[in-house]
Amino acid sequence: MEQTEYSDRRIKLVNADWYKYYKHITPGSCGLAIVDPNWGVLTERVKWDTHCDLNHLEMTLDHILSPNGQFVFFGNLRLIVEALNTFKKFDLRTSHIWRKYTGMPISRWQPIPTHEEILIMKRVDSRVSDCIFNPKVGKGDPYKRVNTTFNVPTRRMKKGRINENKDGSRWIRSVISAPSKPSMVASERTNHETQKSTELIQKIISVYSDKDSLIVSPFVGSGTDLVSSFYQGRAAIGTELDPPIYKEACKRLQLTTVQINLFQTTNTESTLKQEILL
Ligand SMILES: C[S@@+](CC[C@H](N)C(=O)[O-])C[C@H]1O[C@@H](n2cnc3c(N)ncnc32)[C@H](O)[C@@H]1O
Numbered sequence: 583m584e585q586t587e588y589s590d591r592r593i594k595l596v597n598a599d600w601y602k603y604y605k606h607i608t609p610g611s612c613g614l615a616i617v618d619p620n621w622g623v624l625t626e627r628v629k630w631d632t633h634c635d636l637n638h639l640e641m642t643l644d645h646i647l648s649p650n651g652q653f654v655f656f657g658n659l660r661l662i663v664e665a666l667n668t669f670k671k672f673d674l675r676t677s678h679i680w681r682k683y684t685g686m687p688i689s690r691w692q693p694i695p696t697h698e699e700i701l702i703m704k705r706v707d708s709r710v711s712d713c714i715f716n717p718k719v720g721k722g723d724p725y726k727r728v729n730t731t732f733n734v735p736t737r738r739m740k741k742g743r744i745n746e747n748k749d750g751s752r753w754i755r756s757v758i759s760a761p762s763k764p765s766m767v768a769s770e771r772t773n774h775e776t777q778k779s780t781e782l783i784q785k786i787i788s789v790y791s792d793k794d795s796l797i798v799s800p801f802v803g804s805g806t807d808l809v810s811s812f813y814q815g816r817a818a819i820g821t822e823l824d825p826p827i828y829k830e831a832c833k834r835l836q837l838t839t840v841q842i843n844l845f846q847t848t849n850t851e852s853t854l855k856q857e858i859l860l
Pocket residue numbers: 598599600601618619620621630774776777778779800801802803804805806807821822823824827
């Protein structure tokens with residue numbers, strides 16, 4: 583039985599099965615889907631972590647995504663290989679590695695995992711140049727320096743002898759460093775076993791979607807995708823099947839929006855406030 587407990591003008595969280603709910607989303611309306619499905623790897627203690635039906639998932643994404651829409655896919659190497667071999671309507675646009683600040687050991691016979699693979703997928707029949715890409719992220723210091731790689735023969739993009747960065751922006755890298763659960767600030771950490779960091783998801787949202795893009799999160803979990811969409815000023819909709827997890831995510835969203843309302847400082851934040859109060 584579907585039920586909506588959290589909804590404001592731009593963010594909606596529904597307690598529902600994605601595979602039934604996706605039909606409620608206008609076909610072709612989603613610019614970016616953030617897909618962090620069950621990987622089927624956690625112990626039996628975690629009831630929700632069953633195997634993910636990738637064919638079914640692809641069908642739902644094909645329904646909601648716009649012609650140049652993209653989706654982000656999280657998985658371990660095994661699931662990612664399976665996904666790339668299964669998806670027929672979507673193709674790899676690019677990939678990232680999430681470099682975690684802190685790893686959590688899984689066994690005495692394996693290295694401590696400190697990274698996760700992230701795929702960025704686009705439709706097979708869309709052109710990369712038509713899909714959203716806002717590569718300038720973050721802020722650093724402006725610089726002007728001699729380019730030490732200008733004459734590297736394998737380099738495809740010709741660069742000048744001098745590299746100048748006037749606005750201090752940085753180009754997105756394939757490796758994104760962001761906290762994992764152990765290194766998140768305590769106020770961000772939830773009880774969800776596989777919570778992603780808002781820093782990571784916000785970066786992905788800002789690079790692969792625009793302000794007017796609709797973000798969809800089929801497997802909401804702790805609510806990171808919706809919280810990050812809110813911070814980035816995007817409209818977003820998500821589903822979570824498990825009622826207790828869903829309730830926790832609702833609380834997190836409520837807290838986030840209330841805090842933003844209370845502590846307005848920047849223009850962006852005050853715009854958000856006005857939108858929420860409307
Ligand atoms: C890997 S976790 C997502 C974690 C999330 N990225 C975060 O940052 O918290 C997958 C979540 O999807 C939920 N889920 C599994 N199957 C679902 C379905 N058919 N519809 C909606 N949610 C589902 C699970 O209960 C679980 O909370």
